[in-house]
Amino acid sequence: MTARLPPPLRPSSATPPPPAATRTLHAINTCTSSAALAPLRDAILREPALLRSTTVVSAFFLACGRLRHLSPALSLFASFSRPHVFLFNSILRSLQPGPGCSPLPLFRRFLGLGVRPNRYTFPPLLTSLSSLSDLRAVHPQVAKSGFSRDIHVRNALLARYAACDPDLAHAEQLFDEMTRPDVVAWTTMITSYKNRGRTFQALATFRRMLAASVAPNRVTMVAALGACAAHGAVEAGAWIHEYVQKQGWELDVVLGTALVDMYGKCGHVMDGVRVFSEMAERNVYTWNSIIGALVLAQNGTMAMQWFYRMEADGVRPDAVTLICVLCACAHAGFVDIGRKIFHLIVQGEYGFQPGIKHYGCMVDLLSRSGHLDDAFSVVETMPSQPNAVIWGLLLRGCKAHGDSQLSEHVMRRLVELEPENASHYVLLSNLYAETGRWQEAEEILQWMKKNGLRKDAGWSLRMLGDRLLSPKFDSPKLMLPIQGSFVQ
Secondary structure: OOOOOOOOOEEEEOOOHHHHHHHHHHHHHHOOOOHHHHHHHHHHHHHHHHOOHHHHHHHHHHHHOOOOEEEEEEEEHOOOOOOOOOHHHHHHHHHOOOOOOHHHHHHHHHOOOOOOOOOOOOOHHHHOOOOOHHHHHHHHHHHHHHOOOOHHHHHHHHHHHHHHHOOOOOHOOOHOOOOOOOHHHHHHHHHHHHHOOHHHHHHHHHHHHHOOOOOOOOHHHHHHHHHHHHHOOOHHHHHHHHHHHHHHHOOHHHHHHHHHHHHHHHHOOHHHHHHHHOOOOOHHHHHHHHHHHHHHHHHHHHHHHHHHHHHHHHOHHHHHHHHHHHHHHHHOOHHHHHHHHHHHHOOOOOOOOOOHHHHHHHHHHHHOOHHHHHHHHHOOOOOOOOOOOHHHHHHHHHHHOOHHHEEEEHHHHHHHHHOOOOOHHHHHHHHHHHHHOOHHHHHHHHHHOOOOOOOOOOOOOOHHHHHOOOOOOOOOOOOOEEOEEEOO
């Protein structure tokens, strides 16, 4: 059988855009200054042909959104007595969610003109909402317009409830009402649980998705791996790794970094290193995951070796990298190296100024190594007020090296900083008792009793210094399918 030849090409019957429209479109698409938007709007308003061109007007709306300057777009939209729904959808796509930028007045005006929204209206409208009250105001309109069962509208609605609702109650209700949630809906819930620290619910939802025979995608796996990392669920993370391998997925930089991070935070550093070596592309977050994992394992020497390898590969460290590096120096006792790196940060050699965590790491490094006066100088020269964690790190060094005089000064600063915290008074009372100042120790305890301050159970100096670290608790067991069976 002879294959048919394709029909001959014919000249397009579409009318080419007039030169004025072409020039204006070029000016809009190449515009890089918000100051140029108002003149462009005026040019469109002066030329009826441009005002009738949905292509030109839509491009202008998107340019206003790109440059974060919406007033010219809103004033142009107001010039239409009955705007086409396509134009309304375009201006919605230009909006960014945020306080003081609600699209509801615009949406109400649009409805008041008698224009009906279509299935492309609600996803950008919902995405531009930033408050739960606005979302609940729009939700009935979704049902009234007949788009409640549209998968894209439904998923956009779920995503905004998940973003705007702190306890996820509305998102959970909407999700439970879905008869057959797709992978996007499942991933939204997994990601939302993970982002709120509800890692057990995130992984339980992931298991429910698998039981419902919904195939995960890369975004799902990255979210689930993040939950595994935070929950310490290395078996579940390893199952995900095996699934990725069986599917033949390439370890791109996002998925690969999520695997490296999961293995590192679960204490399986060498498994993370093996994943790292298999990745064709890595970024600063991938390197941070390896270096941070070695710091968590208190292997400061190897962490520094990876840092030097990172620099040799031409990857510029960021703020997180250097927090890890300063922590590595503290664990390994590399005082001079830590001083040099911190000095470079202060001098702006890495492109940013040190934050409070960099100062905290430096105080910890100097305090651990007995350089208490230097550590105190770092605290005193901080550009912002040191918090209780900073003082706690210095106090731990004072206790370790027996400097009772500086300990007393630091404890008094803690009392000034957090006068409602009974634990600071207890530590100061204990210091007085240890140095034989019994009367002062008793006076503090009596003052606490008089003012109704009680020491919290389990508080310790270590907790004060380690307040940035999350304690691990026995958590419920998780079951994930693997090779026809289940692992916990």
